[in-house]
Amino acid sequence: MASKKTRAESDRQDRIVAEARRHQAQREQTYRAQALKMYPWICARCGREFSGKKLRELTVHHKDHNHDYNPPDGSNWELLCLYCHENEHARSQVADAYGEATPGGDHEPPSTYRPFADLEELLQRKT
Numbered sequence: 001m002a003s004k005k006t007r008a009e010s011d012r013q014d015r016i017v018a019e020a021r022r023h024q025a026q027r028e029q030t031y032r033a034q035a036l037k038m039y040p041w042i043c044a045r046c047g048r049e050f051s052g053k054k055l056r057e058l059t060v061h062h063k064d065h066n067h068d069y070n071p072p073d074g075s076n077w078e079l080l081c082l083y084c085h086e087n088e089h090a091r092s093q094v095a096d097a098y099g100e101a102t103p104g105g106d107h108e109p110p111s112t113y114r115p116f117a118d119l120e121e122l123l124q125r126k127t
Contacts, residue, residue, distance in 0.1 A: 030070075031060060031070045031077065032059075032060050034070075034072070034074065035060045035074055035077045035079060036055075036058075036079075038074045038077075039074070039077075039078075039079050040079075041055060041058055041079070042079065043058065043079060043080050043081040043084050044061075044078040044079055044080055044084075045080055045081070045084035045087075045088070046081060046083070046084050048081055050081070057081055057082050058079050058080070058081060059079070059080055059081070059082060059085045060077050060078075060079060060080075061077065061078050061079070061080045061085050061088060062076050062077060063076050063077070063078060064076055065092065
């Protein structure tokens with residue numbers, strides 16, 4: 001009896017995941033279509049041009065990394081090729097791992113330490 005319940009739960013989870021993916025794909029198609037109408041079919045990073053079948057390699061990148069923020073003016077989007085898009089997200093993950101500032105995040109103030117501040121004075125004393 002327990003195996004039937006597990007199978008039923010598994011089927012339910014599969015349906016939920018499939019539905020979520022379907023909704024995500026529909027949402028992506030909406031903002032992707034808008035972005036392709038607004039912007040030239042050129043990767044914003046490497047400058048590669050896309051057309052025809054290759055157009056599927058051009059993706060919409062959310063500048064603030066929030067996929068739910070899709071303003072109608074497209075201010076949170078840029079078109080990136082698959083490679084540049086992957087690189088952008090990899091750089092963000094590395095920055096997060098090392099605790100560095102990421103786009104849209106809080107930035108730490110720059111260091112005020114100046115290791116060579118008195119170097120000129122020291123050099124003048126020796127001459």
